[in-house]
Amino acid sequence: MNKQSSRPTALELWLERNATFPGNVTRLLHLIVACLLVAARGASATPCQFESQGEGRVTAIDARSLRLDDGREIRLTGIEPTATTKQALTTLLVGRDVILRSADDTPDRYGRQGALVFVGESDISVQATLLAEGDAIVSAEIADKDCAAALMAAEAEARRQKKGSWADLSAIKNAESPDDILAGIGRFVVVEGKVLSVRQAGAMTYLNFGRNWTRGFAVTISKRMIPAFESAGIALKSLENKRIRVRGWAEGNTGPRIDVRLVGQIELLGANEPTGVRP
The missing domain is CATH 2.40.50.90 (OB fold (Dihydrolipoamide Acetyltransferase, E2P))
Structure with a gap:
């Protein structure tokens, strides 16, 4: 729930003082002012002001x-x-x-x-x-x-x-260096790199960052997450050959993995943003 003031705005006070226009003009003014109020309140709302x-x-x-x-x-x-x-x-x-x-x-x-x-x-x-x-x-x-x-x-x-923490060059892991990611097993890490392939096996989709699927870094996404990505306008297959930043808990034995359970764990990177380096 967003926190909003109950005090009348300047637009509302103006409308009260000028409520004697002919009926059709008054109705038009009400419509215009209502639209302006919605826009103004939306723009001034402070994020994260939950109940x-x-x-x-x-x-x-x-x-x-x-x-x-x-x-x-x-x-x-x-x-x-x-x-x-x-x-x-x-x-x-x-x-x-x-x-x-x-x-x-x-x-x-x-x-x-x-x-x-x-x-x-x-x-x-x-x-x-x-x-x-x-x-x-x-x-x-x-x-x-x-x-x-x-x-x-x-x-x-x-x-x-x-x-x-971003002053440390190792704060963002390079997807092309799986051993560096493996060193962070059990920790929350941020990884950047290019998705070389998108493959589905059973109920799991794999975003592969290395050509060796066993040892290379990969992101796993459960089938039940696909509707959430589609609602956000992201088709998983479209991530192939795209550069992304992914965050989550590092896991795995031979090859490091991040299991993505929230759409916000994945960000598309700009074409000119170098892999493994802070923007």
């Missing part, structure tokens, strides 16, 4: 979650931590009053409430602040398109400026 799910004071922190003074444990949705996340969170949040926002307050299997966290009345989430400083990585779990785009934009700017 409030409570508030509290932060008493303890780790890299993935924080604890409030009422005992609740809050998981920071939308991001994955880096080596600097915990220290950055400690500076930002310990002893501070926060507001929790999310579309759903159902606890996860560990009893943690997932939420975007805001300090006081700030419109900028703590997650966006971490991403903008290179102290976190987008997890792609946020379904709301505007919020997801805002978080991704914050990360992209940190990559561009080589902030935080």
